[in-house]
Amino acid sequence: MIQPLSGIQNTVAALDAERTRLDVISENIANANTTHGLDGKPYQRKVVVFESALQQAIGAGGNASLTPQLRVARIDKDNRPPVQIYAPGNPEADERGMVSTPNINVHEEMADLINASRAFEANLAVVKNEKSMAMQTLSIGKH
């Protein structure tokens, strides 16, 4: 039996995962200048790690391993060292006048942000198309 909206669970999972990624990127950008985080150290860049999960319900295609579901495995810290800048006037500066700033490159974050929002938009377009197709299917037999 072929169901309308059969592939939608995977699209929704992808939307969810991309949304998490967008949240993490915005957190990174917001904290690009946080030299004194909650643990007293400069903010460390966070990265989203994606993983595939096998879909529970097997769709019309039959083979679940062909169509894995995207999900967020964990949010990890980027272990690159903090960026040292010379700012002797800063209260956070050490005896040599160096301040440890977060290991965030705003340009890198912006590129990631664009990637994530494009992927989000693409999945949203799938949802829209899928909906209009389901509506057409439901109107079979009406004029």
Next chain:
Amino acid sequence: MIEGLFNQPSYLAAKKTLDAVAVRQEAIANNIANLETPGYKRVDLSPTFRHELDRACSSGDAQQIAALKPTLAQDTTAVANSRDGNSVNLESEMMQLNQNTMAHTLETQMVSSMLMRLKMAITGKSA
């Protein structure tokens, strides 16, 4: 006896094509969902379906058409376009998504118009 009304090969073929379009939509949705999954290989409607449908249609045997089942299969012709081995190309998927939506419109209208003609024949009234 009523089954006889819905057993013309052309009606069955239109229905099967509609099923195939739905499976293809699932394939494209999955490809877009796994746009960033490392090592993911794009899936599509099984390429043998087209030949099977062709063969069944030219035989004109309603049973043979009704027994067809469109399935998903890995697209072995797609090449990985990045270092992580993922073979999904967003632009081509979006294009195929729109093509598939149009194909779906066509097929639903085909099935619909066949049913309408049947209704017209039964009632003797148009629309």
